[in-house]
Amino acid sequence: MWLYAARRIVLTIPILLGVTIICFALVQIAPGDPIQNLLSPTASAADAARLRAAYGLDQPLPVQYFIWLGKVMVGDLGMSIANNTPVTGEVLHAFMNTIVIALISVVLAFVISMIFGIIAAYRSGKLVDKAITAIAVFGISVPPFWLGVIVVIIFAVNLSWLPATGMGASGSENFSYFRWADFKFAIMPIIALALPPLGIMTRTTRSSVAEILNQDFVQTLRAKGLSEAQVIIHAVRNIMPQAVAMLGLQLGYLIGGSVLVETVFTWPGTGYLLNKAVLTRDIPLLQGTILVLATAFVLINLVVDLAQSMIDPRLKRS
Amino acid sequence: MNDMTAPDFTLATPQTEPFVRVEDLRVKFVSRDATVRAVNGISFDLERGKVLCVIGESGSGKSVMMRSLLRLHPKNRTVIEGTMRVGDHDIAGVSDRAMIDLRGSLISMVFQEPMTALDPLYTVGDQIAETVRRHEGVSKEAAWARALELLDLVRVPSPERRLKAYPHELSGGLRQRVVIAMALSCRPSLLLADEPTTALDASVQIQILVLLRKIQREMGMSMIFVTHDLGVAAQIADQVAVMYAGRIIEYGEARDVLLSPQHPYTQAMLASTAKDQDRDVPLEAIAGNPPDLRALPDGCSFAPRCKYAGPDCTLTMPPPITDAWGHMARCFKVGIGPAGKLRFDAKIAEPV
Structure with a gap:
C-alpha cells in the first residue's frame, strides 16, 4: 500500500511540471499586450520598453519561464499588474472563497446522487426512476448561469429572501454555514453549482448500481440470506471506486470551472478572479490562478487514486 | 465427531414424509415482449441425506428450478406456482422476510462460476x-x-x-x-449445487466432487446437484432426474436411469457421450434444437426431435409412467415390461 502511494505521489511531479509549462505557454500564446493596457495612450515607446524591462517581459521565453518557476517554487507568483498586489495572496484568498461553495456543493451533489442513483436502479422503469431521471437530465442540460439568473429572479428579486450577489462581510476566513448572515449569500451559488454534478453523478450511480446488481456475486449474497439493505451496502462499496473518481472530477471542475456561476453571483472566488484577470490582461494573476487550479486538480486526482486503491484491493497490484 | 457432522435430526424417528417435496412447480418469466415458460410442472421427492442429480441441456430449466427453491428470481417478473416444501417449511408460501432467514441456513446454494460468485x-x-x-x-x-x-x-x-x-x-x-x-x-439441511464443477479444470472438478460428496454424507445433508455431465451424475447421484423443456421426462434411481434409460431423449443423450467408442465412429448427436420456451408446442416437447415420434405425440403431453422401483418416464412409447420394469417399445402406439 505505502509503496503504491509513494509511486503515485512521485508520478505527480512530472505532471505538475507539465502543468507549469502549459500555464506559462498558454498565456504567451494569448494575443494582447499587458504593457499597453498599463500605459496611457500618450506614452512613448521608451516608456513602454522601461516598463517591459521592469516586469521582466523583455527576456527570452525560456529564461522568463525558469525565473517564474523558481519564484513559484517558493510561493511567489509575482505581482498583479492591474492591482499591484501579490498574486499569491489574491489567488489563495479567492481559492478559499471558492472552496466555501464548491466543496459543499459537490458533497451535497454526491450524497443526493448516491441516494437517487440507488433508488432509480432499484426501481428501474418505475415512476420514481423516471422522476429521478428527469431531475438528472435537467441538471445536466440546464446551463448553470441561466439557472443562476432564474433563482436570483425568484429568491432575490421577487421574494427578497436572499441577497442576489456577493459574499457578505465575513469572507472565507470567518465564514460559517451555520450563521445566516453568511450562509444566505452562499445558498444560490451552491444550488447553481450543485445541480450539474448532481445530474451527472445520479446518472452514473444509477448505471453502476444496475451493473453491480446484475453481477453473480449479488445472487450469492442473497442466497446466503442477506437482507436487501445488506446487499445494498455491498453494492455501494462496489461502486465506490467509480463514484470517488466522479466526485474528484466534479470537484475539480467546480473549483476551476465555476467562472460563469461566480460571475453571475459576483462571488469573489477563483472563477471570478479568472474572469477579471482575462478582461484586464493581467498575465501574472492569470498564470497564478490557472496554476493553483491545475495543481489542485492534479492533487485531487492523486487523492482519488489513493482512495480508489484503498477501496478496491485489485487496483494495488497493477 | 465434532458438532458439524452430528446434526440432531439423524437420531429422530424415521420420516413418514420425504424431506423435500416439490409438486407441480411451474415458473414463468413475464416481460412485455414474451412469457418464457421455464419450468412446466415439476414434481419430485428427496429423502434426507440423499443426492438428486438433475441432468439436462442448457435451457432445460435446471437452474431456474434450483433458484425457485430459494426464491431468488426477481419478484416482479416471475410467476411461481405449485408447492415446494423443505422440512416443515412451505417455501412457496412463506413471507419474504421468513424466506430471507431460510436462505443460507435451511437451504444454501453453490453456484457454477466461482470466479464471479x-x-x-x-x-x-x-x-x-x-x-x-x-x-x-x-x-x-x-x-x-x-x-x-x-x-x-x-x-x-x-x-x-x-x-x-x-x-x-x-x-x-x-x-x-x-x-x-x-x-x-x-x-444447511439442503444444499443446492448448480453445476459447481463446470467452470473448473478437469482435475479440480474431481476434487470438488469428492469433497462435496464426502461433506454431504458426513453432515447428512440432502443435495440437489445440477449438471450436464453424465459422468459427474454417475459419481454422485442417488436419484437422477432428466429435464427437458422445463419438465422431468425421466426420473429414478441413478442406476436405472443411467444404465437402462427408457425415454428416447435420455437414450439419445447417453448415446451422444464419448465412452468406449472407437476413434473413427462418429458420436450420435441429437438432431435439432431444444424448443423455444417462449412458444412451447403442445404435446411432448421432445417429439419434434424424436426419431420414434408418431403423428399423435404432439397432441398431448404424455403422462408419467412409473414402475415398482420408482423409475418414471414421460413417453407414450414407454410401458411396463414383462419383469415389471419400465420399458421403451417403439411399437407402442401413441393414443389418438
Whole structure:
C-alpha cells in the first residue's frame, strides 16, 4: 500500500511540471499586450520598453519561464499588474472563497446522487426512476448561469429572501454555514453549482448500481440470506471506486470551472478572479490562478487514486 | 465427531414424509415482449441425506428450478406456482422476510462460476463470517473462528492466511471451495449445487466432487446437484432426474436411469457421450434444437426431435409412467415390461 502511494505521489511531479509549462505557454500564446493596457495612450515607446524591462517581459521565453518557476517554487507568483498586489495572496484568498461553495456543493451533489442513483436502479422503469431521471437530465442540460439568473429572479428579486450577489462581510476566513448572515449569500451559488454534478453523478450511480446488481456475486449474497439493505451496502462499496473518481472530477471542475456561476453571483472566488484577470490582461494573476487550479486538480486526482486503491484491493497490484 | 457432522435430526424417528417435496412447480418469466415458460410442472421427492442429480441441456430449466427453491428470481417478473416444501417449511408460501432467514441456513446454494460468485472487495474471511453472523448472531471473533474451521473442512491449504485473501488472489478451485464453505457455514439441511464443477479444470472438478460428496454424507445433508455431465451424475447421484423443456421426462434411481434409460431423449443423450467408442465412429448427436420456451408446442416437447415420434405425440403431453422401483418416464412409447420394469417399445402406439 505505502509503496503504491509513494509511486503515485512521485508520478505527480512530472505532471505538475507539465502543468507549469502549459500555464506559462498558454498565456504567451494569448494575443494582447499587458504593457499597453498599463500605459496611457500618450506614452512613448521608451516608456513602454522601461516598463517591459521592469516586469521582466523583455527576456527570452525560456529564461522568463525558469525565473517564474523558481519564484513559484517558493510561493511567489509575482505581482498583479492591474492591482499591484501579490498574486499569491489574491489567488489563495479567492481559492478559499471558492472552496466555501464548491466543496459543499459537490458533497451535497454526491450524497443526493448516491441516494437517487440507488433508488432509480432499484426501481428501474418505475415512476420514481423516471422522476429521478428527469431531475438528472435537467441538471445536466440546464446551463448553470441561466439557472443562476432564474433563482436570483425568484429568491432575490421577487421574494427578497436572499441577497442576489456577493459574499457578505465575513469572507472565507470567518465564514460559517451555520450563521445566516453568511450562509444566505452562499445558498444560490451552491444550488447553481450543485445541480450539474448532481445530474451527472445520479446518472452514473444509477448505471453502476444496475451493473453491480446484475453481477453473480449479488445472487450469492442473497442466497446466503442477506437482507436487501445488506446487499445494498455491498453494492455501494462496489461502486465506490467509480463514484470517488466522479466526485474528484466534479470537484475539480467546480473549483476551476465555476467562472460563469461566480460571475453571475459576483462571488469573489477563483472563477471570478479568472474572469477579471482575462478582461484586464493581467498575465501574472492569470498564470497564478490557472496554476493553483491545475495543481489542485492534479492533487485531487492523486487523492482519488489513493482512495480508489484503498477501496478496491485489485487496483494495488497493477 | 465434532458438532458439524452430528446434526440432531439423524437420531429422530424415521420420516413418514420425504424431506423435500416439490409438486407441480411451474415458473414463468413475464416481460412485455414474451412469457418464457421455464419450468412446466415439476414434481419430485428427496429423502434426507440423499443426492438428486438433475441432468439436462442448457435451457432445460435446471437452474431456474434450483433458484425457485430459494426464491431468488426477481419478484416482479416471475410467476411461481405449485408447492415446494423443505422440512416443515412451505417455501412457496412463506413471507419474504421468513424466506430471507431460510436462505443460507435451511437451504444454501453453490453456484457454477466461482470466479464471479464472490464479492471482489471483501476478504474471503469477511464473506464467510458475514454469513455466520447473519444467521447465528455470534461475535465477530467467533464468526472468524468458524470461518477458519470451515476453510479447514473444505481442505483449503493454510486457511489462516487464506481468510485474509481477496477472491482475486485465489485460484478457481480454491474460490469454489470458499463458496462451498460459505454455503455450509450455517449447517444447511439442503444444499443446492448448480453445476459447481463446470467452470473448473478437469482435475479440480474431481476434487470438488469428492469433497462435496464426502461433506454431504458426513453432515447428512440432502443435495440437489445440477449438471450436464453424465459422468459427474454417475459419481454422485442417488436419484437422477432428466429435464427437458422445463419438465422431468425421466426420473429414478441413478442406476436405472443411467444404465437402462427408457425415454428416447435420455437414450439419445447417453448415446451422444464419448465412452468406449472407437476413434473413427462418429458420436450420435441429437438432431435439432431444444424448443423455444417462449412458444412451447403442445404435446411432448421432445417429439419434434424424436426419431420414434408418431403423428399423435404432439397432441398431448404424455403422462408419467412409473414402475415398482420408482423409475418414471414421460413417453407414450414407454410401458411396463414383462419383469415389471419400465420399458421403451417403439411399437407402442401413441393414443389418438
